[in-house]
Amino acid sequence: MAVKKNARQTILDAAAPLIHSQGFHRTGLKEILDAAGVPKGSFYFYFKSKEEFGLALIDHYAENMRALAASILTEDGSLALERLSRFFAVLCGRMAERGCAMGCPIGNLAQEVSDLSPAMQAKLSQVMASFTRRVESLLAQAVEEGGLPRGLDPATAAGFVVDAWEGAILRSKADKHPAALERFHDIVFNRLLR
Amino acid sequence: MAVKKNARQTILDAAAPLIHSQGFHRTGLKEILDAAGVPKGSFYFYFKSKEEFGLALIDHYAENMRALAASILTEDGSLALERLSRFFAVLCGRMAERGCAMGCPIGNLAQEVSDLSPAMQAKLSQVMASFTRRVESLLAQAVEEGGLPRGLDPATAAGFVVDAWEGAILRSKADKHPAALERFHDIVFNRLLR
Numbered sequence: 001m002a003v004k005k006n007a008r009q010t011i012l013d014a015a016a017p018l019i020h021s022q023g024f025h026r027t028g029l030k031e032i033l034d035a036a037g038v039p040k041g042s043f044y045f046y047f048k049s050k051e052e053f054g055l056a057l058i059d060h061y062a063e064n065m066r067a068l069a070a071s072i073l074t075e076d077g078s079l080a081l082e083r084l085s086r087f088f089a090v091l092c093g094r095m096a097e098r099g100c101a102m103g104c105p106i107g108n109l110a111q112e113v114s115d116l117s118p119a120m121q122a123k124l125s126q127v128m129a130s131f132t133r134r135v136e137s138l139l140a141q142a143v144e145e146g147g148l149p150r151g152l153d154p155a156t157a158a159g160f161v162v163d164a165w166e167g168a169i170l171r172s173k174a175d176k177h178p179a180a181l182e183r184f185h186d187i188v189f190n191r192l193l194r
Numbered sequence: 195m196a197v198k199k200n201a202r203q204t205i206l207d208a209a210a211p212l213i214h215s216q217g218f219h220r221t222g223l224k225e226i227l228d229a230a231g232v233p234k235g236s237f238y239f240y241f242k243s244k245e246e247f248g249l250a251l252i253d254h255y256a257e258n259m260r261a262l263a264a265s266i267l268t269e270d271g272s273l274a275l276e277r278l279s280r281f282f283a284v285l286c287g288r289m290a291e292r293g294c295a296m297g298c299p300i301g302n303l304a305q306e307v308s309d310l311s312p313a314m315q316a317k318l319s320q321v322m323a324s325f326t327r328r329v330e331s332l333l334a335q336a337v338e339e340g341g342l343p344r345g346l347d348p349a350t351a352a353g354f355v356v357d358a359w360e361g362a363i364l365r366s367k368a369d370k371h372p373a374a375l376e377r378f379h380d381i382v383f384n385r386l387l388r
Contacts, residue, residue, distance in 0.1 A: 163362045
């Protein structure tokens with residue numbers, strides 16, 4: 001038996017790809033509600049404002065990312081660095097598959113709203129920090145496995161790698177070419193972390 | 195004697211900080227023309243469309259960046275890597291000074307318009323490539339000075355460094371804190387290029 005989603009989740013599911021490709025401010029409530037197939041009144045029943053909706057959308061993107069990370073990064077007998085390398089290779093492949101369009105939904109929002117909504121800025125910062133801690137835990141494991149260069153601090157390296165990834169995504173979006181993603185993977189895994 | 199700027203340049207000078215802080219689509223023509231103090235009709239005299247104006251604005255931002263780069267990166271007797279390090283330190287300082295707001299004007303536009311305007315996307319890609327070649331030429335000089343790690347290809351490293359910089363700017367904008375910029379500078383100059 002199919003479980004009926006609640007309208008709040010339906011709105012978020014419909015909005016996520018629209019805002020990922022068009023941006024937060026360019027995507028109107030009407031477009032979102034039409035795509036979700038829910039009546040206009042239900043938006044303000046579930047979300048007090050577009051900002052509160054934006055906060056829920058950030059959670060939605062973060063949860064998708066956490067699920068993907070869990071499926072690839074979780075302990076499976078392979079080395080931590082191998083799992084991390086595989087994870088970024090999957091992300092590179094996804095970006096390339098869609099013609100290097102759209103970019104990172106969290107990075108896009110960070111660029112667009114960080115100076116406009118302190119609440120969304122704070123949540124985006126937290127989401128990036130949380131993902132960085134996930135990467136840090138793998139790099140800490142890599143240290144125990146003897147697989148990280150001497151003196152490379154896992155927290156510093158993790159932050160740098162996540163930021164470099166956001167920059168590579170942005171460049172590939174501007175280039176409409178995945179070369180920057182491949183370069184990221186090559187430098188990070190064949191040089192920086194080796 | 196002060197030279198009177200033409201109205202086209204006045205419009206671009208007024209628009210540049212507005213769009214840098216608010217975004218391209220969020221900044222209306224009326225707001226730009228009010229800030230520039232020129233009559234509404236003059237916009238379409240100088241620019242056929244907002245897209246053509248966007249192309250001129252990208253040139254404007256790129257020219258500012260080139261001028262800053264020229265003032266710091268040009269041969270002055272110091273090592274190429276020292277000049278490059280100084281250049282990014284200046285950029286870090288500027289971002290920190292403005293409370294980590296606004297970000298990189300080229301990166302912002304790349305995020306916002308790369309999927310919406312092929313003409314702006316192509317020009318943004320060219321501007322990023324041109325800046326990357328400037329960094330590459332310094333890294334090539336560093337190789338001659340014996341200052342780059344063995345086997346590090348200047349073109350690949352330059353692209354990676356520029357992308358990592360864009361990612362660091364974005365993170366500091368999301369964090370409203372310059373830690374990511376300092377981390378970028380530390381990892382790039384004390385590890386990757388050392």
